[in-house]
Amino acid sequence: MNKSITIYSLLITAMTLLLSISAIGQEKEALEHNSILFDDATIAQVDEAMDWPLFRQSLEDAREFVDEQMALGIDVPIPKDLAGGYTHERHKLNYLSMQQAGKVFVLTGEEKYAQFVKDMLMTYAELYPSLDRHPSRKSYSPGKFFWQCLNDANWLVYTSQAYDCIYDWLSEGERTLLERELLRPQADFLSVETPQFFNRIHNHSTWANAGVGMLGLVMGDTLLVHRALYGLEEDGLDADMKDNDGGKIKSEERAGFLAQLDLLFSPDGFYAEGPYYQRYAIYPFVVFAASLQNARPELEIFKYREGILGKAVYALVNLSDADGEFFPINDAQKGMSYYSRELVSAIDIAYHFGGQNPELLSIAQKQNTVLLDASGMHVAADIANGKSKPFVHKSMELRDGADGKTGGVGILRMDGKASSLSAVLKYTAQGMGHGHFDKLSLSLYEEGREILQDYGVARFVNIEQKDGGGYLKENQTFAKQTVAHNALIVNKESHFKGNTDTGNKYHSDPYFFDASQEEIKIVSAKDQHAYPGVEQHRTIALISDGLFEKPLMVDILSVSTATQNHYDLPYYYFGQLLSTSWDYDIENNLTPMGDGHGYEHIWAEAKGKTEEGNAAMTWMDHDQFYTITSVSQKGDQMTLARTGANDPDFNLRRDPLLMISRDAATTTFVSILEPHGEYSRVSELSKGAFSEVKEVQIVHDSEAYIAIEWKHETGQVYRLAIAKQSNDQTTSHEIKVENQLWDWKGPYSYIKK
Amino acid sequence: MNKSITIYSLLITAMTLLLSISAIGQEKEALEHNSILFDDATIAQVDEAMDWPLFRQSLEDAREFVDEQMALGIDVPIPKDLAGGYTHERHKLNYLSMQQAGKVFVLTGEEKYAQFVKDMLMTYAELYPSLDRHPSRKSYSPGKFFWQCLNDANWLVYTSQAYDCIYDWLSEGERTLLERELLRPQADFLSVETPQFFNRIHNHSTWANAGVGMLGLVMGDTLLVHRALYGLEEDGLDADMKDNDGGKIKSEERAGFLAQLDLLFSPDGFYAEGPYYQRYAIYPFVVFAASLQNARPELEIFKYREGILGKAVYALVNLSDADGEFFPINDAQKGMSYYSRELVSAIDIAYHFGGQNPELLSIAQKQNTVLLDASGMHVAADIANGKSKPFVHKSMELRDGADGKTGGVGILRMDGKASSLSAVLKYTAQGMGHGHFDKLSLSLYEEGREILQDYGVARFVNIEQKDGGGYLKENQTFAKQTVAHNALIVNKESHFKGNTDTGNKYHSDPYFFDASQEEIKIVSAKDQHAYPGVEQHRTIALISDGLFEKPLMVDILSVSTATQNHYDLPYYYFGQLLSTSWDYDIENNLTPMGDGHGYEHIWAEAKGKTEEGNAAMTWMDHDQFYTITSVSQKGDQMTLARTGANDPDFNLRRDPLLMISRDAATTTFVSILEPHGEYSRVSELSKGAFSEVKEVQIVHDSEAYIAIEWKHETGQVYRLAIAKQSNDQTTSHEIKVENQLWDWKGPYSYIKK
Structure with a gap:
């Protein structure tokens, strides 16, 4: 036998071995129970799924994580620590690794993963009967493994998935043991034993509902599922009870998952606290809904309330800039985006169960990971088959409130030749404890960059x-105060004098929204509660025109009141x-702008006064130019300012703002923001460094109408009129401008002359 | 004849036509004169070159630009405007479009491009005899087409290339006319008629030398080439003459291109004003040198002064961060990089004529364009053939001064597990009018991000x-003042009291530089002139160690003096x-830190005093963490400050700094900067948010030695000692630390215990 033949046969042997190993690894059986994660069709596709790069990669990542965890051995410590401490982090890693191990077992058939889940569960089952509530009593509802039931509910949501994965593989005796000693007791603990946690209309309770419901689905226990869907019938909760953040426990008569779906989202899928918190809250919603759809398809949960779950996912994705970062309204840390773990679940589940919109696939591609279940397989398969289409952010109005009647938020998107703008006008309700005092506040984006920022949290x-x-x-x-926003401040006090309870009673009102036109996208809203006796009416339009390289933003803010006031209108720019x-006049020593309502945190850097006409300011950020041109009255005070005063721990950023101030009663603020030109640091050439917007003026201002005009430097005239007292689409209006009749139908008119 | 046959034969006809058109377009002939851009071998490759994507794309871009310009028609206006005005910009576009059109003609053979160049030159030839110097007299040497000869010299450098491209195509009569009426007169104008412009040792004169010499090469006029290489023998210039920036005209006896090569660069290729200006100055050097090499290869210009031109290009590229952006020392606008037009020429020419280093190809790939000549073709071909290798920035010391004896700059690079650091220690001469008062100043980069910034211009x-x-x-x-730099300020005055003439007399001194070790890269330099009677000695080391994810930077700054002084040492961070x-104590009202030497532009935000031991500060930038830990004496003042005071036109950025201040005579400042950890805005997890550097201390400080020690949090001890009075590599040293002998050879010792 010569040498090359030897090597050749060795190779053959090795390859045969490899093939047989992988064949063993891939023996899958049909499901013997109603799985919350998989169906038979999906299981049958597992071998094929290894050809879909995104699925294969996601499985490899999961296996790597689980292998690392398994190598550490099983540790189920007696609960002791708060978040960040060892026992807390260990229990968290335990449920995450059980969930992933379970899925890896189903997908590869390798029993060591099932064994790991079983061993872990058995260890928990041994410990569980001896556990009282967590020794820390910082929470209104202390958990067993964690300091708060919220984390225990997380544990159950993840562990139910792990249990689902090995359910068929366990013996009946093992299942009985685990359910009796650990799983049912934990479900009861989170519900009947802690009604103040289970029976709220609150994202905490969504986790509890989901955990209890998902376990019920796996075990085929209809009572548990019923409890999850409808809440506890009797909870004996005191109407005045509050949680440790001061939130009311009992705000509604109803409870359970369906009530959460009815009450936590507006009919458009908007979540009262805003996208940053919606991102956090969405996970138990979509994962329990997917479980219901897999195990109890006859419920048609994705059709519930006219498909509210899908709407919630789309609302969330559309509440983000061109890079997928959420608009940081209310308490929101900037940079949170649809790349988050929760959105991976939301996108995959919305795709699989919600009509397979190919635009969602492009987001999944950017996320670069999929769920290891039927929905993730579906997404990975369709991406591999080239079905993905680019996601297009849409202009849309999202109503706020369960009934859709407590204001809303308007999102405008406009493409220009050189770039796209997105504007957000916020006229929602307060948004509870995480809400900001930011009625009719504005933010503006060019592509994924903030031009007029919301400060965030x-x-x-x-x-x-x-x-x-x-x-x-x-x-x-x-950050919560009005002056931290691009919103009008009256007499240097925040909306509702900065009182959240007062704020919770009111909301602003949509006036009109129109994104149906090519050249203009426009939103208009009013507020009459932030300052008693003062009606604010703000209209934001994005306008695209052939003479401008980039869209313009028009901002018209009318204030109606019987009293003389001091108005401040900040624009928070960058650069x-x-x-x-x-x-x-420049300030040679800096002093804070005030001593309350957030003014104490702003340094005045320079102050000047305007003449009647226009006041324009040009700045530069990321090598782009921006000019804001405002209609000015004689004596308007213009303050160039910066955040960061009275900040002993350097907790604030040092961000610039322009504040336009005026003493008046009824008055109107009009500004046009033009992004223009660009600069290259390599060629050192600037292009279009000067604004082409000229002569912005108010051509009509009455109780019934406001009309403005501006020119392009070529002389082209543009006009925009708003009917202030009727938003009816069919009502006819007419005004005279320069002795010429201007008539139109509906709440606004935009014309070029 | 059925339909499909008709279509088929139409297609055949169309393709035949296309092929013949492209064949016509590609008829090239051998060169009939010594071209400054091409050689016969290159011309023979032109058809093949269309298969090299970078070359094809560069040609298409040039053709698009030229077609646009040709569509506008020829306009050679009577010179009138300054930079930015119409006639200035038009003459500039004229020479750019002639140059590109000439090259497109050579590469495609399409005569319309040659015709365009000829028509343009003829129009210039008609106008030229009637022109006096430009009406503006802002310059010390007004041009003909432009307000300064510098732009006229640019014109000649570009126009010579255009003329080269159509030289063979023109009739002898046409050449005679153009040379008599336009080209020779312009060459004489820039040289014999304007000796104060031609005969300097200055980048202005390099342009003049290059223009005159390149024209001479095209025309085969050895006298002009000699004038370009050696300058005017008699210039009659007054020794005290100054240019309009106050620069001396006559600083050296010699003139001409070879003298520039000898005197403007240090032996390592460093240019006195720094990389930002070197980038601007390099173009006429490399383009004239390439012309000489093409037309007069026997001169072997690229071997001149041991290959100084190649060294200059490598020095420049290595004076950039990981993204190719130049270190902004002296007057330098940030963001200028090897993506600039001048560097495209420099890289292509250095590759073609300088030994074909494959690392240069990766830069050309990033530049995404090549020159339309022999060098660009060579680069494009070798990229297409897969020869490119990643460019690795090197640690290096670059000596300053024509003789290499006026200080230098040390660049350290260190790779860590998680990222790479680059540190720059500047101990050059003043750098003339664009120099800053920044002796021994430091800047630090992590990848392409500034960690300790040089403010720039x-x-x-x-x-x-x-x-x-x-x-x-x-x-x-x-920006020029010492306090704007990470450099020591003594008694609140800038180096040389901020006097450039004084600064020009002195330089700092290299002490040692060692980049040969794996674990430590280190540079050390001294200065004794910035403050009379005060010797500064600064050592910067980058240290890589298995216990740290990222390299550390160690900064040891010893001050020796007989007098009691006030010291300020700023660290300009970001984030x-x-x-x-x-x-x-936080300042409730901000006041400037002083009233001169730049202090008037800095707001003090918070002031505190240290105890003896360590003073540490942690910050966050771009979701990375940084901690600087300094050895503190009791009573060191720590000021948290920010630029932007007394800035009536908002010309300064608002950037933060930490200033360490101490009243002492001889003393030592020791700091360790650790980049560590990272934060994710999507998972909201922070990793490694705390520094692992502990207990930094000075364990020995004498006239002869400084030795420091620090610990990793695991207890691992690191020590670094510097011999302050001997940088000899072979000298032995010993000190006692904790009663143990520590001996070593050479200027420093780094040990782990």
Whole structure:
């Protein structure tokens, strides 16, 4: 036998071995129970799924994580620590690794993974009967493994999935033991034994409902599922009971998952606290719904309330900028995006169960991971088959409130030749404890960059140096205050005098929204409660026109009141100031702008006054130019300012703002923001460094109408009129401008002359 | 004849036509003169070159530009405007489009491009005899087409290339006419008629030398080439003559291109003004050198002064961060990089004529364009053939001064497990008018991000709103001053009391440089002139160690003096302060830190005093953590500050700094900067948010030695000692630390215990 033949036969032998190993690994059986994660059709596709790169990669990542965890051995410590401490983090890693191990077992058939889950569960089952509630009593509902039931509910949501994966593989005796000693007791603990946690209309309770319900589905226990869907019939909860954040426990008569679906989302899928918290809350919603659809398809949960779950996912994705980062309204840390773990679940589940919109696939591709279940397989398969289409962010109005009648948020998107703008006008309800005093506040984006920013939250989540990663006191004293927003402040006081309870009673009102036109997208809203006796009416339009390289943003803010007031209107920009059309005096020593309502956190850097006409300011950020041109009255005060005063722990950013101030009763603020030109640091050439917007003026201002005009530098005239007292689509209006009749139908008119 | 046959034969006809058109387009002939851009071998490859994507794309881009310009028609206006005005920009576009059109002609054979160049030159030839110098007299040497000869010399450098391209195509009569009426007169104008422009040792004159020499090469005029290489023998220039920036005209006896090569670069290829200006200056050097090599290869210009031109290109590229952006030492606008037009020429020419280093190809790939000549073809071909290798930035010391004896700059690079650091220690000469008062100043980069920044220039080049794009007064009052740098300030005065003439007399001195070790890269330099009677000695080391994810930077700054002084040592960081180990009082009203030498531009935000031991500060930037731990004496003042005071036109950025201050005579400042950990805004998890450097201390400090020690949190001890009075590599040293002998050979010792 010569040498090359030897090597050749060795190779053959090795390959045969490899093939047989992988064949053993891939023996799958049909499901013997109603799985919450898989169906028979999916299981039959597992071998094929290894050809779909995203699925294969996701499985490899999971296996790597689980292998690492398995190598550490099983540790189920007696609960002791708070978040960040060992026992807390260990129990968290335990449920995460059980869930992943279970899925890897189903997908590969390798029993060591099932064994790991079983061993872990048995260890928990041994410990469980001896456990009282967690020794820390910081929570209104202390858990067993964790300091709060919220984490225990997380445990059950993940563990139910792990149990589902090995359910068929366990003997009946093993199942009986686990269910009797561990799983049912934990489900009862989170529900009947802790009604103040289970029976709320609150994202905490969604986790509890989901955990109890998912376990019920796996075990085929209809009573548990019923409890999850409808809540506890008798909870004996006191109407005045509050949680440890001061939130009311009992706000509604109903409870359970279906009630959460009815009450936590608006009819458009908007979540009262905003996208940052919606991102966190969405996971138990979609994962329990997917479980119901897999195990109890006859419920048609994805059709519930006209498909509210799908709407919630789309609302969330559309509440993000061009890069997928959520608009940071209310308490929101910037940078959170659809790349988060929760959105991977939401996108995959919405795709699989919600009509297979190919645009969702492009988001899944960016996420670069899929769920290891039927929905993730479906997504990975369809991406592999080339079905993905780019996701297009849409202009949309999202109503707020369970009935859709407590205001809303308007999102405008406009493409220009050189870039796209997104504007957000917020006229929602307060948004509860995490809400900001930001009625009719505005934010503006060019592509994925903030042009007029919402400051977001004053918090560095999980950064221990910053007060343990919790909310900082500057969140209350600055970030929540009206002056921290691109919103009107009357007499230097925040909306509702900064009182959340008052704020919770009111909401702003949509006036009109129209994204149906090519050249203009426009939203208009009113508020009459933030300042008693003062009606604010703000209209934001994005306008695309052939003479401009980029869209313009028009901002018309009318204030109606019987009393003389001081108004401040900040615009929070980014970057380097290049020029102002007004003269100002620079401050040689900086002092804070006030002593309350957030003013104490702003340094005034320069102050000037305008003449009647236009006041324009140009700045530069990321090598792009921006000019805001405002209609000015003689004596309007223009303050160039910066955040960061009275900030002993350096908790605030040092961000610039322009504040336009006026003493008046009824009045109107009009500004046009033009993004223009660009600069190259390599060629050192600037293009279009000057604004082409000229002569912005109010051409009509009455109780019934406001009309403005501006020009392109070529002389082209543009006009926009708003009917202030009727948003009816069919009502006819007419005004005279320069002795010419201007008539139109509906709440606004945009014309070029 | 059925339909499909008809279509088929139509297609055949169309393809035949296309092929014949492209064949016509590709008829090239051998060169009939010594071209400055091409050689016969290159011309023979032109058809093949269309298969090299980078070359094809570069040609298409050039053709598009030229077609646009040709569509506008020929306009050679009577010179009138300054930079930015119509006639200035038109003449500039004229020479750019002639150059590109000439090259497109050579490469495609399409005569319309040659015709365009000829028509343009003929129009110039008609106008030229009637032209006096430009009406503006702002320059010390007004041009003909432009307000300064510098732009006229640019014109000649580009036009010579255009002329080269159509030289063979023109009739002898046409050549005679153009040379008599336009080209020779312009060459004489820039040389014999303007000796103050031609005969300097200055980048202005390099352009003049190059233009005159390149024209001479095209025409085969050895006298012009000799004039370009050696300058004017008699220039009659006054020794005290100055240019309009106050620079001396006559600083050296020699002139001409070879003298520039000898005198403008250090033996290592460093250019006195720094990389930002070197980038601008390099173009006429490399393009004239390439012309000489093409037309007069026997001169072997690329071997001149031991290959100084190649060294200059490598020096420049190595004076950039991981993204190719130049270190912004001296007057330098940030963001300028090897993506600039000049570097495209430099890289292609250095590759073609300088030994074909495959690492240069990766830069050309990033530049995504090549020159349309022999060098660009060579680069494109070798990239297409897969020869490119990643460019690795090297640690290196670059000596300053024509003789290499006026200081230098040390660049350290260190790879860690999680990221790479680059540190720059500057101990050059002043760098003439664009030099900053920044002896022994430090800057630090992690990958392409600035960690300890050099502020750069206070100028927004070509941004008209900022004083026409010129140098701003804050460049003098702040950016040039010592306090704008990570450098020691003694008694609140800048180096040389901020006097450039004094600064030009002195330089700092290299002490040692060692990049040969795996675990430590180290540079050490001294200065004894910035402050008379004060010797500064600064050593910077980058240290890589298995216990740390990222390299550490060690900074040891010893000051020796007989007098009691006040010392300030700023560290300009970026991002959000997270914590300090010392207590401080926040300023409720901000006042500038001083009234001169740049201090008037800095707001003090918080002041505190240290105890003896360590003072540590942690911050966060781009979701990475950084901690600087300094050895502190009791009573060191720590000021948290920010730039931007006394800035009436908002010309300065608002950047943070930590300033360490101490009143002492001889003393030592020791700091260790550790980049560590990372944060995710999507998972909201922070990893490694705390420094692992503990107990930094000075374990020996004498006239002869400084030795420090620090620990990793595991207890691992590291020590670094510097011999302060001997940098000899072979000298033996010994000190006692904790009663143990520590001996070594050479200027430093780094040990782990």
